[in-house]
Amino acid sequence: AVTLVEPEERFTACPFSNEVIAGLRDLDAQRFGYDGLRREGVEVVHRSAAAVDARYRRVRLDDGTELAYDRLVLAPGIELRFDALPGYDQAAAEAMPHAWKAGDQTLLLRRQLEAMPDGGMVAIAAPANPFRCPPGPYERASLIAHYLKTRKPRSKLIVLDAKDAFSKQRLFQAAWDALYPGLLEWVPLSSGGRVTEVDAAARTLVTEFGSHRADVANIIPPQRAGAIARAAGVADQTGWCPIDPVTFESRLQPGIHVIGDAAIAGAMPKSAFAANSQAQVCAAAVAALLRGEAPAKQKLINTCYSLVAPGYGISVAGVYRPAEGLLREVEGAGGTSPLDAPPEVREMEARYAEAWFQTITGSVFG
DSSP, X not given: OOEEEOSOSSEEOSTTHHHHHTTSSOGGGGEEOSHHHHHTTOEEEOSOEEEEETTTTEEEETTSOEEEOSSEEEOOOEEEOTTSSTTOSTTGGGTSOOOOSSSHHHHHHHHHHHHSOTTOEEEEEEOOSSOSOTTHHHHHHHHHHHHHHHHOTTOEEEEEESOSOOTTHHHHHHHHHHHOTTTEEEEOGGGTOOEEEEETTTTEEEETTEXXXXXXXXXXXXXXXXXXXXXXXXXXXXXXXXXXXXXXXXXXXXXXXXXXXXXXXXXXXXXXXXXXXXXXXXXXXXXXHHTTOOOOOOOEEEEEEEEEETTEEEEEEEEEEEETTEEEEOTTSOEEOOTTOOHHHHHHHXXXXXXXXXXXXXXXXX
C-alpha cells in the first residue's frame, strides 16, 4: 500500500515557470492534479506532514491524524531562508518577489514587470551554492531580458551574483552577447555582486561595493531543506539531508529515504530531472528492501534544459553513480550544448525542452 501525503490539491511546476514570468506561457500550463495517481491505486491525502516519529515509524499530519509506515520517502523540497539576508523576510517578498516556488510569486513578478515603465531597472539577486536549479537564475535573466528587449527596450537588467561561476556559464554569456548586448549585465562575487542587505520599501539592494535601486527586484535567497526534514531529524548542520547514494536512505534516521532538492546528492544537481531519477532509483530500492533483498547499484542521469529566448535552448547532461559513499559524475558521459551550435540546433533543443516537460509531467501525473 502506497500513500502520498501532499498538502496542495494541484501541483504547480517550477520548470518553464520562467516563461510565465516573461509572458510567454500561462500558469495553468504548469498545474497538474493527482487523479492519475489515484487511478494507479495510490492513496492521496491532502494534508501537511507535521512530525515524524522515526523510532515508532509514524507520521503525524497537521490535523492530528497519524499514519504508520514500513518505509518513509520524504521529498521536503526547499525552504527559503528568510533569516539569511538582512531586510528580506516574507513581508519583503511581497515587494521584492523570490518566485522560487512556482505559483502566486511567479505571477507577482510577472505583474511587476508589466507595470514597470519603459526605461526601468530590473535586478536579480542570485544566491551562493547550493540552491534549487543552478541554471535557473540565468534562464530567468535571459527570458526577462527577452521581455524587455521586445516590450520595454529602454530598460536594463542587472544580475548581482554571490558566485564567480555558474552552470552553463559560457553558453549563457555567449547568448547574452548575441541577443542582449547593453541590456543585461552580470556582476560576479569578485566584482561586488553579492547582495548583503535589501531595503524592500526603497527597492534597494546593497552589496559590498555599493547599492542598486531597482524598479523590479527579484531576490532569490539562500535555501535549505524543507521544514519537515528537520522535524524528521534527517537534516544535518548544513541544512540539507545526507543520504546513502544507493538507496537514498537517510544517514541519520533508518527507514527514512530523502529524494529531490533536499538531499545531499554529491555531484548531482538540485534539478527536476535529477529528482525524478532519484525517485525511480529510490522506489526500486524500497521495493527490494521490503522483499528482504539487497538493492542494486544503479546509474542516475540528469539533463537540464534552459531557454535564453523563444526557440533558443541550451542544455547540460550528466551521468552519476554511487562511489565512495557519494554520487559521483561518470567522466565523459555528459556534457553541454556546443558553444558554436547553429540556430537550428538551438531551436531543436528548445523543442526537446518542451518535449521533456510533457514527458516528465505525463509520467508523474498520468
